[in-house]
Amino acid sequence: MTAAVFFGCAFIAFGPALALYVFTIATDPLRVIFLIAGAFFWLVSLLLSSVFWYLVRIITDNKDGPIQKYLLIFGVLLSVCIQELFRLAYYRLLKKASEGLKSINPEETTPSMRLLAYVSGLGFGIMSGVFSFVNTLSDSLGPGTVGIHGDSPQFFLNSAFMTLVIILLHVFWGIVFFDGCEKKKWYILLIVLLTHLLVSTQTFLSPYYELNLVSAYIIMVFMGIWAFFVAGGSCRSLKLCLLCQDKDFLLYNQRSR
Amino acid sequence: MATTRGGSGPDPGSRGLLLLLSFSVILAGLCRGNSVERKIYIPLNRTAPCVRLLNATHQIGCQSSISGDTGVLHVVEREEDLQWVLTDGPNPPYMVLLEGKLFNRAVMEKLKGRTSRIAGLAVTLAKPNSTSSFSPSVQCPNDGFGIYSNSYGSEFAHCKQTLWNELGNGLAYEDFSFPIFLLEDENETKVIKQCYQDHNLAQNGSAPRFPLCAMQLFSHMHAVISTATCMRRSFIQSTFSINPEIVCDPLSDYNVWSMLKPINTSGALEPDDRVVVAATRLDSRSFFWNVAPGAESAVASYVTQLAAAEALHKASDVATLPRNVMFVFFQGETFDYIGSSRMVYDMENGKFPVRLENIDSFVELGQVALRTSLDLWMHTDPMSQKNESVKNQVEDLLVTLEKSGAGVPEVVLRRQNQSQALPPSSLQRFLRARNISGVVLADHSGSFHNRYYQSIYDTAENINVTYPERQSPEEDLNFVTDTAKALANVATVLARALYELAGGTNFSDSIQADPQTVTRLLYGFLVRANNSWFQSILRQDLRSYLDDGPLQHYIAVTSPTNTTYVVQYALANLTGKVTNLTREQCQDPSKVPNESKALYDYSWVQGPLNSNKTERLPRCVRSTVRLARALSPAFELSQWGSTEYSTWAESRWKDIQARIFLVASKELEFITLTVGFGILIFSLIVTYCINAKADVLFVAPREPGAVSY
Numbered sequence: 001m002t003a004a005v006f007f008g009c010a011f012i013a014f015g016p017a018l019a020l021y022v023f024t025i026a027t028d029p030l031r032v033i034f035l036i037a038g039a040f041f042w043l044v045s046l047l048l049s050s051v052f053w054y055l056v057r058i059i060t061d062n063k064d065g066p067i068q069k070y071l072l073i074f075g076v077l078l079s080v081c082i083q084e085l086f087r088l089a090y091y092r093l094l095k096k097a098s099e100g101l102k103s104i105n106p107e108e109t110t111p112s113m114r115l116l117a118y119v120s121g122l123g124f125g126i127m128s129g130v131f132s133f134v135n136t137l138s139d140s141l142g143p144g145t146v147g148i149h150g151d152s153p154q155f156f157l158n159s160a161f162m163t164l165v166i167i168l169l170h171v172f173w174g175i176v177f178f179d180g181c182e183k184k185k186w187y188i189l190l191i192v193l194l195t196h197l198l199v200s201t202q203t204f205l206s207p208y209y210e211l212n213l214v215s216a217y218i219i220m221v222f223m224g225i226w227a228f229f230v231a232g233g234s235c236r237s238l239k240l241c242l243l244c245q246d247k248d249f250l251l252y253n254q255r256s257r
Numbered sequence: 258m259a260t261t262r263g264g265s266g267p268d269p270g271s272r273g274l275l276l277l278l279s280f281s282v283i284l285a286g287l288c289r290g291n292s293v294e295r296k297i298y299i300p301l302n303r304t305a306p307c308v309r310l311l312n313a314t315h316q317i318g319c320q321s322s323i324s325g326d327t328g329v330l331h332v333v334e335r336e337e338d339l340q341w342v343l344t345d346g347p348n349p350p351y352m353v354l355l356e357g358k359l360f361n362r363a364v365m366e367k368l369k370g371r372t373s374r375i376a377g378l379a380v381t382l383a384k385p386n387s388t389s390s391f392s393p394s395v396q397c398p399n400d401g402f403g404i405y406s407n408s409y410g411s412e413f414a415h416c417k418q419t420l421w422n423e424l425g426n427g428l429a430y431e432d433f434s435f436p437i438f439l440l441e442d443e444n445e446t447k448v449i450k451q452c453y454q455d456h457n458l459a460q461n462g463s464a465p466r467f468p469l470c471a472m473q474l475f476s477h478m479h480a481v482i483s484t485a486t487c488m489r490r491s492f493i494q495s496t497f498s499i500n501p502e503i504v505c506d507p508l509s510d511y512n513v514w515s516m517l518k519p520i521n522t523s524g525a526l527e528p529d530d531r532v533v534v535a536a537t538r539l540d541s542r543s544f545f546w547n548v549a550p551g552a553e554s555a556v557a558s559y560v561t562q563l564a565a566a567e568a569l570h571k572a573s574d575v576a577t578l579p580r581n582v583m584f585v586f587f588q589g590e591t592f593d594y595i596g597s598s599r600m601v602y603d604m605e606n607g608k609f610p611v612r613l614e615n616i617d618s619f620v621e622l623g624q625v626a627l628r629t630s631l632d633l634w635m636h637t638d639p640m641s642q643k644n645e646s647v648k649n650q651v652e653d654l655l656v657t658l659e660k661s662g663a664g665v666p667e668v669v670l671r672r673q674n675q676s677q678a679l680p681p682s683s684l685q686r687f688l689r690a691r692n693i694s695g696v697v698l699a700d701h702s703g704s705f706h707n708r709y710y711q712s713i714y715d716t717a718e719n720i721n722v723t724y725p726e727r728q729s730p731e732e733d734l735n736f737v738t739d740t741a742k743a744l745a746n747v748a749t750v751l752a753r754a755l756y757e758l759a760g761g762t763n764f765s766d767s768i769q770a771d772p773q774t775v776t777r778l779l780y781g782f783l784v785r786a787n788n789s790w791f792q793s794i795l796r797q798d799l800r801s802y803l804d805d806g807p808l809q810h811y812i813a814v815t816s817p818t819n820t821t822y823v824v825q826y827a828l829a830n831l832t833g834k835v836t837n838l839t840r841e842q843c844q845d846p847s848k849v850p851n852e853s854k855a856l857y858d859y860s861w862v863q864g865p866l867n868s869n870k871t872e873r874l875p876r877c878v879r880s881t882v883r884l885a886r887a888l889s890p891a892f893e894l895s896q897w898g899s900t901e902y903s904t905w906a907e908s909r910w911k912d913i914q915a916r917i918f919l920v921a922s923k924e925l926e927f928i929t930l931t932v933g934f935g936i937l938i939f940s941l942i943v944t945y946c947i948n949a950k951a952d953v954l955f956v957a958p959r960e961p962g963a964v965s966y
Binding site for chain 1: 327919932936940
């Protein structure tokens with residue numbers, strides 16, 4: 001649909017991720033490294049799920065018909081489980097790494113686990129968004145729009161907003177997941193897995209894009225609020241921040257120590 | 258926050274991420290045929306484009322922009338529908354889908370030059386009826402390259418006396434700045450019209466709502482202005498560039514020729530050896546590239562000559578005839594006599610075994626399939642007959658022809674009443690070089706009887722080659738149509754005349770052309786090339802050259818074309834002999850006694866299927882059939898602006914395709930862009946604010962002596 005739609009959809013899908021990267025990650029090279037490692041872990045999880053998917057397809061001999069749709073659903077569920085498994089694996093790796101880093105240079109302050117949770121979530125989210133949306137984005141450069149076979153003409157916009165919500169959800173899931181691992185509250189991991197499954201299976205409701213998007217955004221808002229509280233925020237700090245009384249708060253904090 | 262290195266800026270990481278992002282975009286873009294692309298585009302596979310051809314001074318044909326021309330579709334079924342396209346429609350430019358019957362000069366004049374409102378044209382195939390006509394060729398074909406010019410025979414020049422192609426509208430020789438495609442498949446046309454009806458029809462006079470159905474045509478041509486310019490540019494490229502970008506190629510192919518009695522092709526004929534030349538043309542053209550059925554303009558004539566060659570070879574005293582007979586099939590005659598001018602040039606310069614001095618007489622077959630009332634007209638050149646000796650030779654020639662024609666009551670040979678110019682024919686190029694006695698046999702006395710001369714409608718139906726329904730292809734192959742019988746009679750007359758001209762006396766009446774051969778040739782060239790007979794006469798590696806449809810007769814730039822090969826092997830099969838050489842001996846007969854590669858041509862052909870229909874029985878065919886290069890002398894001499902020889906060249910191109918899809922309105926695109934910018938700016942602001950207040954918002958858990966960020 002020409003360059004205007006290409007750039008518009010690219011900014012919608014990747015704008016917040018870019019903003020987060022520019023202001024919070026790009027300033028510290030260590031965070032960049034952890035981000036890219038997180039993205040790599042997501043890629044490996046996708047590779048593993050695609051190997052399984054390929055094997056299953058070979059077994060069912062590439063037949064057409066409803067079996068392909070069931071196979072697709074099965075593939076998505078398997079992929080979600082593997083992604084969460086790799087998130088757990090990345091957590092384990094980061095735990096070992098921060099102990100090792102502390103022993104190498106004790107003066108140098110390493111990022112805390114909460115920050116790493118956020119960075120890994122963002123890494124997962126960016127890679128997932130790029131993988132799912134870049135293909136569609138490149139087709140939006142051409143002169144045509146979706147619809148000649150009867151599909152919805154808002155395909156590109158819907159995909160862009162869906163990608164945006166997935167990226168943000170991965171960030172929040174990362175924060176919540178790592179907190180659950182730290183505090184050994186395993187039910188949190190289960191909740192993350194279940195919400196991820198819910199959001200992914202909902203996409204099979206297409207062409208009812210509106211329902212899909214609205215419920216995904218509602219889930220994102222809930223996860224966002226949960227992640228805010230897990231990350232150390234509270235209603236008081238939010239009120240202080242919004243009413244610009246933060247200077248008094250800092251002074252108070254320092255005095256109290 | 259441990260940000261001692263924060264001041265260095267986001268360079269290494271962000272650059273890496275940007276590179277990764279752009280790499281994945283490029284990689285995704287290289288994936289062809291992915292499912293999103295299939296949701297958007299419907300490709301049109303059975304189309305024929307109009308390409309750019311150039312000659313010494315002009316360019317003709319069509320051109321599109323380098324990234325294709327896109328336009329909102331509009332179906333024009335009546336002339337009134339053009340109003341919407343030219344003035345009323347609110348969403349220019351439009352891509353016009355034109356009914357075949359409206360593809361005429363009047364409509365094209367209206368569309369030409371309106372590039373702001375017309376993005377391109379797609380033409381559907383019409384059903385020609387008995388009164389319609391369509392010839393995109395000019396009214397005076399090959400004007401200026403024959404014998405008549407302002408200085409020689411000026412009363413006959415420029416078709417002053419007889420307008421040969423009266424119905425010609427000259428569209429094929431115009432230059433259009435938008436692409437024009439032919440939609441060959443009915444089903445694709447239906448899909449396009451369905452898309453138009455679903456999305457583009459205006460409701461009650463108001464403008465139609467987006468998304469609208471649109472079409473994109475790609476046919477960007479690299480060559481411009483003229484052959485002189487494009488050949489000069491190609492020459493500079495190939496001389497100075499490591500990776501030369503050639504922009505055009507000359508039209509060239511091969512002439513097919515054979516002798517009745519074998520001659521030594523490595524040497525030259527003695528001046529006393531006299532040769533009677535029987536000539537015809539192999540090629541035709543149409544407005545669109547590589548669509549040239551050419552039934553009346555080429556196929557009927559060369560099929561007749563093939564049958565005559567077969568009949569003549571069967572005469573018993575062929576080896577003792579005083580004069581030899583040369584059968585030649587010229588390629589490229591449509592484009593200012595490429596084949597015949599090259600043969601004359603080679604004869605003059607000693608590069609061809611037969612010289613101009615050896616030619617005794619010349620009999621050419623023009624268009625012969627549409628005879629009214631059994632008449633076959635004999636055309637001769639009035640200018641050369643001003644010379645007394647030539648006049649007598651021509652008179653003898655005509656008398657011989659009439660004598661041979663007397664034995665075939667179905668063909669009545671008629672002379673012209675008054676002196677009339679020669680129709681466009683290869684004989685004209687020979688007369689330019691030397692005054693020889695020649696005659697052109699044609700079914701028309703004045704202008705052509707062919708109402709579809711050099712157009713896409715010059716098909717089997719045009720010459721009444723039709724087959725009964727519900728017959729298998731094998732039955733159709735052997736079914737003798739009336740046209741085949743008529744052409745066989747003409748072939749009989751020609752064969753007997755050639756026998757008499759070659760000095761034969763005894764067996765004239767026993768020479769008879771076989772209607773079975775004629776009908777099989779007509780079926781193969783006009784209806785279905787992939788039949789059992791054609792398969793059995795070709796070499797094994799040429800099997801794939803036979804399609805399930807008719808063969809096309811456009812000369813093209815890669816040589817030899819399918820048609821040239823098939824004619825060569827058909828002539829070899831009809832006039833040659835099957836020998837019992839093995840495959841190795843056939844490829845190198847120098848070791849076999851009594852066989853000589855200088856006298857004959859040996860080819861290992863597939864042969865017919867055996868009785869179990871599982872395998873072929875290949876054999877070695879020995880004949881005198883050879884190919885002679887048909888590239889205009891202008892390119893040999895590098896005279897690219899020549900007015901003496903043909904200078905036609907075809908442009909090169911990279912990509913030719915057509916597809917349909919829906920387009921969205923410009924407003925929606927702009928809204929998408931602004932929403933994207935808005936979200937980006939908003940998220941930048943929010944992230945900056947949160948980041949600045951992060952140590953207030955996110956309180957770290959109290960650990961004595963530890964600093965978290």
